[in-house]
Every structure is written in structure tokens, then in C-alpha cells.
Amino acid sequence: MIVNPQEFNYRVTIGILVVAIVAFAAYGFTSYSTLKSDKDFLVQEKRHLHNELSEIINRFDALNSENLSLKSQLDSTSYKVRVTNFAINKLEANAVFNKVAQNELKFLKVQKRSLENREDSLIKASKQIEEEKQEVIKQLSFEKAEKRHALLEKMELKKKVDKASLISANSFKAIAFKINSSDKTTQTFKAKDAEHIELCFVIAENLIAPQGTKNLYIQIIDPxxxxxxxxxxxxxxxxxxxxxxxxxxxxxxxxxxxxxTIPGDEAFKSGNYYINVFENNRHLGGTELELN
Incomplete structure (x- = not known):
């Protein structure tokens, strides 16, 4: 059998080219599948991380603190979360930059975990401050109520002391009388014979009343x-x-x-006479006298 060398070489070359094309196609398909898988993974990770950071932002927006130091920390951390989220949105998942994108995504994940830990710490601090605030408000309310109660007791005690320190009078007795020619007094129940009214009473013992001069006023009202x-x-x-x-x-x-003794300034009339005793303008008591 005679083989043409030129034809043989041509066939070998064709075979090698076919094998090379098949191998290159297989490699290209494998690389494309790998790149597409990496891109899908990056897109999925990017979406997942974006959602988690969005939730953190919402939680930060819901936090509120009157403590200036804590509020400053909240604002600073919230800003970092928003910057990280923005970086994720800008992150491209192109095949050319897959390696860079993967590294950047890993860094952003670490930063996200750090932000979550920071968030937990700030939330705990915020809750602790709010609890302490409520405790202070409760304590102040209790102290205010205690002071008010003590003040009311003091005022009530003062009223009782003031009232107890006032003088009082009792055993009021009034009679009408006339003076005869021998300067002797004779009690009478007849208006036409009455010339004077005598009033007697007793000021009671009171150990806490102020000592000294007391101004007494007698008021007699006729019929x-x-x-x-x-x-x-x-x-x-x-x-x-x-x-x-x-x-x-x-x-x-x-x-x-x-x-x-109160002398009449004019003739007494028949009827009832009402006699009142005052210490200054405070009524101590009184009695009644009837003349026929």
C-alpha cells in the first residue's frame, strides 16, 4: 500500500486542529459556566447584603435618644451603614472584575457584621438610658409625692397647732340688775327695772396659747x-x-x-338680748338674756 506523505500530513494537521478546537470549546464553555456562576453568586450575595443593610438602616431610623453622646454615635454609625449600602449598590459583578468584586464583597460583609455588632451595642445602650430615665422620672415623682404629702401634713399640723393655741371661753352667764338707794345691786327680770347687764365667763387654760394681753369685745343686741x-x-x-x-x-x-358690767344707755325693752364675746374679731361664744 502506497501512502502519500503530503496527504498524511494534511490529515494529521486537520485532526490536531479538530482536537484543539474541541478542547478550546470545552474550556471556553467551562470558563463561561464558571464566570456565570460566579456572577450569579455575586448578584445574589449583593442583593442579600443590600437587604440586610437596609433593615439595619430602618432600625437606626427608628431609634431615638435624648442623650447627646449616644445620639452622636447613632448618627455616625447610621452614616457608615448608608455608605456601605451605597458601595454595595455600586459594586459591579462583571466577569472581568469577579475576583476584585469577591474581595470587595468579603470586606463589605465584615463591615456589615461590625455594624450589626455596633447596632446591638447602641440599642442596648439606648434601652439602658431609657430605663434609667424612666427610673429617675419615677423616683422624682415619688419624691415629689412624698414632699407634697409631708407639706400637707405640715400644713395640717400647723392648722391644728394654730387652732389649739387660740384661747377659748365657756360658762357664759348674763344677768340684769338695778342699784337701789343704798348702792346695793338687785337682780331683776323686768325690763323697766333693769339698769345694767352683768356678763361673766371663763377663759380656759391653754398651755400652748401665747401669753400676754388679750383684747376682748362685748356685743349686746337688743330685741x-x-x-x-x-x-x-x-x-x-x-x-x-x-x-x-x-x-x-x-x-x-x-x-x-x-x-x-355694761350700763344701759337707754331704757331696756322687753324681749331677748343676745350677748356675744369676741377676742379681736374671733367669736369666743355668748349667751342670751330675756327681760319681761
Whole structure:
């Protein structure tokens, strides 16, 4: 069998070219599949990381703190999250830059984890500050209520002390009498015979009342609502008191008997006479006298 060398070489060359083309095509297909897979992975990772950072941004926007230092940290970290998210959006997943993109994505993932840790720390700090704030508000409210209660108790005690320190009077008794020719007094129940009214009463013992001079005023109202033996009026601020007689007594915290005689300035009328006793403008008590 005769073989043409030129034809043989040609066939060998063709075979080699076919094998090379097939190998190159297989390599190209494999490289394309690998690149496409890497690109899909990068796109998926980019989308996933973008979503996670968007959630972090939303959580930061929801955080609110009145603490200036913490607020500054929140704003700074929130800014870093937004910058990182922007970098992810700009990240290209082209086949030419897959290696660079993968490295950049790894860096962004690390930065994202750091931001998440920072977020957890800031959230805990924010919650702690809010709890401390509420505790302070609660404590202040409690102290305010305690002070108010103590003030009310003090005011109530002062009222009781003030009231207890006032003098009081009792055992009021009034009689009408006339003076006969021998200067003897004779009690009478007849208006036509009456010339004077005598009033007696007792100022009670009070150990906490202030000692000293007490100004007493006697007011006698006749059956026609006129003041008997009108001595004029004494003023106490916006109030005035018309009185029939006045007396200054020296009080020393002990029982004090007081008697006064009020002469009629005109003939007594038949009927009821109302007799009141005042310390300044404060009513101590009184009694009633009936004349026929």
C-alpha cells in the first residue's frame, strides 16, 4: 500500500486542529459556566447584603435618644451603614472584575457584621438610658409625692397647732340688775327695772396659747337688733365690729374668770338680748338674756 506523505500530513494537521478546537470549546464553555456562576453568586450575595443593610438602616431610623453622646454615635454609625449600602449598590459583578468584586464583597460583609455588632451595642445602650430615665422620672415623682404629702401634713399640723393655741371661753352667764338707794345691786327680770347687764365667763387654760394681753369685745343686741351702749366700731382688715364694751385682760395660760358690767344707755325693752364675746374679731361664744 502506497501512502502519500503530503496527504498524511494534511490529515494529521486537520485532526490536531479538530482536537484543539474541541478542547478550546470545552474550556471556553467551562470558563463561561464558571464566570456565570460566579456572577450569579455575586448578584445574589449583593442583593442579600443590600437587604440586610437596609433593615439595619430602618432600625437606626427608628431609634431615638435624648442623650447627646449616644445620639452622636447613632448618627455616625447610621452614616457608615448608608455608605456601605451605597458601595454595595455600586459594586459591579462583571466577569472581568469577579475576583476584585469577591474581595470587595468579603470586606463589605465584615463591615456589615461590625455594624450589626455596633447596632446591638447602641440599642442596648439606648434601652439602658431609657430605663434609667424612666427610673429617675419615677423616683422624682415619688419624691415629689412624698414632699407634697409631708407639706400637707405640715400644713395640717400647723392648722391644728394654730387652732389649739387660740384661747377659748365657756360658762357664759348674763344677768340684769338695778342699784337701789343704798348702792346695793338687785337682780331683776323686768325690763323697766333693769339698769345694767352683768356678763361673766371663763377663759380656759391653754398651755400652748401665747401669753400676754388679750383684747376682748362685748356685743349686746337688743330685741330690735340695735347695739346696746354702742361704743362704735373697731376694724380688722376688711371687717368691722360694733361693740358695747371692751376689756383688756392679761392671760398667762391659766384659767381666768372675767366679769364685766355694761350700763344701759337707754331704757331696756322687753324681749331677748343676745350677748356675744369676741377676742379681736374671733367669736369666743355668748349667751342670751330675756327681760319681761
Amino acid at each position: 330690735e337688733n340695735n347695739i346696746v351702749a354702742d361704743k362704735g366700731a373697731v376694724n380688722f382688715g376688711d371687717e368691722s365690729l360694733i361693740f358695747s364694751e371692751s376689756r383688756k385682760v392679761n392671760y398667762s395660760n391659766e384659767v381666768l374668770d372675767v366679769c364685766l
